[in-house]
Amino acid sequence: MQLTGSVIAALGFAITAAADVICFPQPSQNITLPQSILDLDTSVKLNWATTLCNQLTFPADGVETALTPLEDGIEAPEDGHIYGVELNVQEIRTLDNCIVNAKSIFSGACPGGALLTIAGPLTQFAIIAKLN
Numbered sequence: 001m002q003l004t005g006s007v008i009a010a011l012g013f014a015i016t017a018a019a020d021v022i023c024f025p026q027p028s029q030n031i032t033l034p035q036s037i038l039d040l041d042t043s044v045k046l047n048w049a050t051t052l053c054n055q056l057t058f059p060a061d062g063v064e065t066a067l068t069p070l071e072d073g074i075e076a077p078e079d080g081h082i083y084g085v086e087l088n089v090q091e092i093r094t095l096d097n098c099i100v101n102a103k104s105i106f107s108g109a110c111p112g113g114a115l116l117t118i119a120g121p122l123t124q125f126a127i128i129a130k131l132n
Contacts, residue, residue, distance in 0.1 A: 020117040023110035024127045033128055034076035037083045038111040045113075048072070048085040049102035049126045053095055056087075063090045073131045085113070086129040091121045102126050 068084025113127030
């Protein structure tokens with residue numbers, strides 16, 4: 001979960017203009033994701049993120065995190081690890097917003113996931129994470 005710490009640290013730096021996107025992993029990070037996982041069809045990543053959005057309660061003033069269950073992950077042949085999505089929302093208050101944001105993250109140029117800053121405290125990140 002090294003990536004989690006990096007993402008949480010980035011939250012403090014990223015709250016600026018509307019709809020900023022920071023892709024992960026960043027080139028300066030010593031984190032690599034197997035190509036087979038990066039190349040997964042976008043629909044797989046969106047399915048993971050949508051499932052996680054459906055599990056959240058969207059508290060009015062809090063942060064929530066959800067992780068793909070191990071049994072729903074996909075094994076990468078390159079390293080034998082199982083991967084899924086880690087989703088974190090801050091001040092996102094509806095399921096629809098969570099899903100729209102996840103689509104913005106995984107349908108763009110960030111196959112490993114991204115931090116999306118909408119405005120002020122409204123942030124959401126969804127990243128590909130090693131589950132085992």
